[in-house]
Amino acid sequence: MIRDLNPAPGHVLVIIDPQVDFCPGGALAVPGGDEVMPLVNAIARRFDHVVITQDWHPPTQVSFATNHPGAEPYGLAKLAYGDQVLWPDHCVQGTPGAAFHPDLDVPHAELVLRKGYNPHVDSYSAFYENDRTTPTGLAGYLRERGFRRCWFVGLALDFCVRYSAEDAVREGFAAVVIPDACRAIDLNGSLADTWRAFERLGVVVVEPPLAA
Template sequence: MDDTDDFTAEDVLIVVDPQLDFCPGGRLAVADGDAVMAPIAALAERFRHVVVTQDWHPAGHSSFASSHPGRRAFDVIRLPYGEQVLWPDHCVQGCAGADFHPDVAGAVARAGLILRKGADPAVDSYSAFYENDRATPTGLAGYLRDKGVRRCVLVGLAYDFCVSWSALDARREGFAALVLTGYTRAIAIPAGEGSSVDAAEAAMRTAGVSF
């Protein structure tokens, strides 16, 4: 059976960071990222439960390359909580780039929860469930349990970072997790002998995430 044919009231659609800065023309643009926005809005109509996440960084966030003199975007450094990719300044609170893409407005309107993440200036937050210290919860798991959710269906940006980390943490919290790859796009930066996509997919498969 096609997993997309059997959505139920025990499923939640988690739309990860459908924001202008992650789309072409944005400060951390994901190639073709805007192409998934209208399809995600249509997909949301099939779900009783919808959650949308929103990167919401203060200016000067520790994950910005501009906060580390001599460093460049996509360098990897070690912060107190572990390795951190340094990013171009993006999704700064109150700036236009932090806004949702207009084509995803239908999904945003259906959302029972809009979850802002990455607001702690000292800790990044890829996952919808935990900050990057892997210890500080966002509260999403409890919200979903209260709604009777058993499976998280994940879409949005970017596949190899915020989507994959959210899927891994959904499994960590005991939910089934399904990533709809046609509704995501990846940053795809070099990582070890492969790319960030290879690393993300290997981790998700090990954790029991479905695709």
């Protein structure tokens, strides 16, 4: 139960991309994405420290299928930094789809981190762009604040949540994912790959799922 979740000093909740376009009716809807908002709110109330990430793409974002003539959404493109899934246009800067979902209620969040604004590189992770070398600055922020353990919730479990948790470990933080407060896309086995990656890297998955 949520009442049993008692974060210790040095713990921070990272809410990944709780945005309109990732919820039903949005441009890149994650099935059931809107369903997690009440639980995310309840979890956030247990944390003194919260970070929220926000996809913030220019219309020219290289990961948009519309910027590759003849390409279809959910296909792959070989870019300078490797294979990139091509997505429907989503979370375009300043559009209603880029806004936080109206059911999100986390007024005490201390940082909103925008990512994916580089037109030449997508950014799944809260820590690194998809070239795996360009940092977002989140690791430095967390270290300066004295945080040691990151808890992750949000959208989508098998992309932005996954890579954020993996990079937290890479940067020396303990990482915990609460799957009941996430939803997945599950593209070409991506969800199964996520569970294997978490096990391999030591990302803690909280089970059984928490209840509001």
